[in-house]
Amino acid sequence: MRLIQGKRACMMAICTASALFPYASATAQASPVVTIESGTLQGVADDGVLAFKGIPYAAPPVGQLRWQAPQPAPAWKGVRQADQYGHDCMQEPFPSDAAPLGTQPAEDCLVLNVWKPAHNVSGKLPVMVWIYGGGFVNGGSSPSVYDGSQFARQDVILVSFNYRVGRFGFFAHPALTKENPDGVLGNYGFMDQIAALQWVQRNIGAFGGDAENVTLFGESAGGFSVHTMLTSPLAKGLFHKAIIQSGGGRTSIGGGRYLQSPSASGLPSAEDVGLAFAAKNQISGTDEKALAALRALPAETVTDGLNMMTMNDPTYSGPFLDGKLVTAEPQDIYRAGEGMSVPLLVGATDMDIGFPPQVKNMQEALAPLGKPQYQQAVQAYNPDGKYSAQEVAQMLASDQMMVEPARFAARMATAQGQPVYAYRFAYVADSMKSEWQGAQHATEIPYVFNTVQARYADALTESDKAMSAQVQQYWVNFAKTGNPNAAGLPNWPVYDAKSDQILLFSANGAPQTAAVTDPWQTRLDLIENLFK
Template sequence: MSKMLTRMAAVALLLAGAVPAFAADGPVAQIEQGRVAGVVSDGVAAFKGIPFAAPPVGPLRWRPPQPAAAWTGVRSGADYGADCMQKPLPGDAAPLGVAPAEDCLYLNVWAPADTATKPGAKRPVMVWIYGGGFVNGGSSPAVYDGSAFARDGVVLVSFNYRVGRFGFFAHPALVAEAGQGPVGNYGYLDQLAALQWVKRNIASFGGDPDNVTVFGESAGGMSVHMMLTSPLAKGLFSRAIIQSGAGRDRLLPTPPVHADGDAPSGEKAGVAYAAQHGISDAGPAGLAALRALPAEAVVDGLNMATMNTPTYSGPMVDGAVVRRSSPIAAYAAGEGADVPVMVGATGADGFFFGGTLDGVLAPFGADRDQALKLLDPDGTGDLKLIGHRAAGAFMFIEPARAVARLLTARAAPVYLFRYSYVAESMRKEWWGTPHATEIPFVFDTVKARYGTALTAADAAAAKAAHAYWVEFAKTGKPEPKGLPAWAPFKAGQDERLMEFGASGPVLEADPLKARLDLVEKVVEQNGKTASK
């Protein structure tokens, strides 16, 4: 019998007294921990709130994820589990749908409803990793709903991972406790545990464990870089999509877990945080006191607006999960998985935090005048616009091209994209496509994002973008029928990218090439200077 039980089989179990009544109303999946009942709507079976690891609370705070406990009977998959503990960011374009809590290691599966009638179905799997600067985010936002993927024949998985100090925290006592084990990057370890769960269990939902595409945006895209470069992720996926995942050094640098002298480190950030709460002991007693702190005290006001603080390190170079300070350093050294990759950014990506025109142009040195012409071709003199264009080029857009160029040295194809479509209702508000605004188009959840302001053109743009992502997951080639062909990116040969703009998808030479070439020159010059 298929691992996915039909309604008839569920009824039989009910009559035998094995499951509660709700299980008869939808498909029931048998996974390693027990049985879970899905909810069917519009041709999609959704299974939400499945624990993939034990609650990381009490003595499991700041430990690698541990196996989830088994259960008897049938667990309801009707509702999301809690998103991970954090201080939500006001005005987030992907607001959490449930309240955050420290007990948060849950995942969700959307599958075609007919999977129950097709034993042995091996549908492509996509695993989504949310962004949020490693301090915010969760799997419950409405724009992350996986129904459209399931309707198109893909099994979509999303999951939670620990963020902020719950997910990325080091301290001398933790290093001593871990011994030779991984320490510091608990959020990354959660991500790996979720991928391992998918490998072991996704066949129960009709998914193919050997055809998994991992994709994410912003911090989620950076996490995909981790998956591509970490030896611990080997064999867990077969292709990857990086949306605004940068690739060069992070805006907030990636420190080592330990560093001597005055150099920053994860341990030093942890010690500084502990001192703020009156904890000076660096041994077991201090660690016990840290684990006893209320969850709200661990958050301590941290979110994307306050993350630049000496008491929080973010992801660290730990030698196990993360071995280099930037993905590009790993790719340049020939490290990382050789799998098909899609990589790109949005047209108006990046964040400008204010300042002066001189400050924006200062990094360009003697090329200042050229930079101004490239950043302000119309001569508007608009500081905010110029600043955003420079920030986007440095933070996300040029790094995406640099990643594509490095990965073309490998056998697997690479596809570079830029998402520049702006919803019609926002064209008077935005000068371009801001960071993260491509997500509802990729998920085809634009109705949830724009509501009654959604237009036919917006819906069509979503259908097109979504089709490319789906086809890539199915075949490793983003070539949906009836849409423009997308040739692989070839460094120095065919450097065209797929532009998702107002005119629809167009494969073209990069219109920002001159701007990005200048940014690349600046980055490489600074790198050489720093290495002297």
């Protein structure tokens, strides 16, 4: 996601420490200062919030560290200035991104940011850790809509971080397997996420945070990542509650690709995809020489125009089943009664993302549901006949990719004895009501962060502000206690599969949000039958 032309990262061999790390002397302004395992940080105070940005949580993944698991961040002497975002990870942004990057993408990008309240607080503060979306090919922690200040003002510590995307984050090749035959391979972006969570466990206490009360949350690819963290044996115990926003819940974005063998559906292995990328760059062989040539490729060549608009490139694998970090698809782990070990808040938008084929008529639009269900499907998706065939196809694709899988995740967590709160976000900003028939994918994010001013600027209305305050309050309450409810908010009941009640963030705005039996119950039942 993000349109800033990527430039080649500064090569480790020719960059000085002072170029990579801006430092101040130990005699610089004394406050706000925090000392962590790597050294001392000088943050910035602004309107009741202390922010520390661009903190390295791992070594720069450049040179010989390209396509390796994240290594420990180097220590520094003196006081490091933490007043600016570090580089977002190397990528090719695209023009229509609603959360444009605020930095120049680069390969040296494994940094995180922390926001905390400036006032003294008794006791340790709850922590929320954000994972951005972007299809695993775009995204970063610098967009203004991801600013954590409003969470800090409600006595929550907000942590955001960068993880490698595209071919830097998800890449396999036989030479890499030979180099590290017993290690975790390929899904470097997920390894970065685990490393960031481990950093939080070791260091968040220095900021006043409670390492035993960490809520992991993410949207789109970030939501899919939360599912990965819930189901990976390598992430166990690193967080204590989870929020999944439009993150599926059944299958991964990678579609069940394997490290070394083709999938049952015919997907080539991740290693074969890596070989295809190498061949495109006139690199042959599977030995150390081939690997050295791959690591010597300029960052722009590795990116090769890959972004959300071009991510189906046959020389890019995306996330895959590596056997150690990613061991199975989420739905298979959940059906086995595993994975859902924490309280969960989960949902999607009412016009979420999906990728339908082009259709000519309603029969084609509803064909995936089967002929015997056709009349029932028409009643579920288009009872008044007001939608075109293509619009219905889009609704069905959205339900398959995001809406029904969110319900599935809620049911699986409930079955494992976890408290679950399910929602659907239907609110549309007043300035967009003439353009959108419902809430588009990712449009809930500025409401969750209460950064609607950054998103809508002068077009922001009082209704937009009220909805934003209400949404964030639910998220904050859940992070603090595992229950989103509090006095003054419409009641959000614990999810139960029989009653199928969700909290509907109403298109009419706050405070009319209310718990209802899911009005899409019938159409989601039809989708559920497909997965069965």
